[in-house]
Amino acid sequence: MTAENLRKYGVFIAALVVACLLPYIGISKFMLNVIIYAGIFSIATMSLNIIMGYTGQVSLAQGAFYGIGAYGLALLTNKAGLNFWVAMLLACLITALVGLLIGLLAFRTRGPYFIIVTLCFNFIVYVVIKNWDWLSGGVRGQKIAGPEFFAGRDARYYLVLGFVLLALFITWRLSRSLEGLGFMAVRDNEPLADALGINITYTKIVAFMISCFLAGLAGCLGALHTGYLSPSSAHYMLSFNFIIYLLVGGAGTLYGPLVGTFTVYLALEFMKDIGEYRFMIFGAILILTVIYFPRGIVGGLKSLRRWLKSFRKKIAGNKKAEEGA
Incomplete structure (x- = not known):
């Protein structure tokens, strides 16, 4: 294992250890609750990363x-x-099936029309x-009860942590598979991917x-975490939130969705104490991030690491040249 890989996996393992110990290091119930929500939304952002970051198709339906x-x-x-x-498994499969039906229709279009x-x-x-009271409970919403074991906040935290790791693994494995390479080929050059024999519609x-x-x-x-559902659970603003999280973290990167969601x-x-001003401040920060870090935090850090590596090689080369002289 190279020093670079050791450093990379070392950071991941250290972060995982901290995450596992989080409920036992004196963190408040409120803060743990916030982290649980961030973990849940990070999975949704990872879902967007697959279609937008790796396949290049901007979807504004993730909230739905x-x-x-x-x-x-x-x-x-x-x-x-x-x-x-x-x-839970059937609900996820039904969601994927609905995605299939919408995809068959939506992928007849492209670009802004798909959006x-x-x-x-x-x-x-x-x-x-x-509005469909019988189906969803309408504006009144409806309650949902999970297994008794996950009634406690700590248990739900570890459940969410486990699924975050699962979603990370799926993304990592997918990005290194032939299917994932097909996604990225479609993203980078759709006509060339088509010429190489990749079924564009099927891949999307x-x-x-x-x-x-x-x-x-x-x-x-x-x-499961809220124990209650309302129409806001499918609000279109969720879709915009997930896009913001992804852009800040870095689309097309493994850890970008996680970093972006937790950061934002x-x-x-x-910043809740300053009320609505927080959105103004955050909006300014977001604009600067998009301008100066178009590849997001993770993409920017990767670029910085490559630059430092190149700079060190250049310095080492200059030293060797001086010694030779």
């Missing part, structure tokens, strides 16, 4: 798929009486959930379905 997963779990447990874990189709779909899902739909599955998973975890979500929570 988050809501479909959440309400799917509630309906399958409350109305169908299914076991929680079976219902508009996905946004319109999010509007439709939100309006249906808000597969990426979209995986993305929807993870968004549905995030929705299920959100429903925690920053806004810490």
Whole structure:
């Protein structure tokens, strides 16, 4: 193992150890609650990263798929009486199936038209959930009860942590698979990918379905943690939030969704005392980030590391030249 890999895995292991010990180091219940939400939203942002970061298709429907997963779990447990874990898996699969149906329609378009189709779909899902009382409970919402073991906040924290790691593993494995290479080929040069024999529509739909599955998973975890669902669980603003998290962290990177979600979500929570001014301050910071770090925090750090490595090699080369002279 090289020194670079050792350093990389060392940072990950250290962060994982801290994450595992977090409930036992005197953190407040409020702060732990905020971190749980950040973890749930980071899974949704990872779902967006697959379709947007790796495949190059900007989807504004992730909020809808988050809501479909959440309400799917509630309906399958409350109305169908299914076991929680079976219902959770089925809710994620249903979300992926809906993604397939929407993908077959939406991928007939491209560019801004695809974005508009996905946004319109999010509007439709939100309006249906808000107004169809029998199905969703309407504006009153509905309660959802999870397994007794996860009634405690600490237990839910570890459950979310486990699924965050699972989503990270799926993203990592996917990015190194032939399917993932196909995603990136479509993102980087669609005509060339088509010329090389890659089925463009099939590739996009597969990426979209995986993305929807993870968004549905995030929705299920959100429903379990809150214990209550309202139409805001499928609000279109969630889709915009996930895009902001991804852009700040770094689209097309493994840790970008995680870093971006925790950075933005925690920053806004810490600035709550200044009220609406926090959005003005954060908006200015976001503009500067997009201008000066177009590849996000993780992408920017990678570029900085490459520059430092190149700079050190240049210094070492100059020293050797001086010694030779």
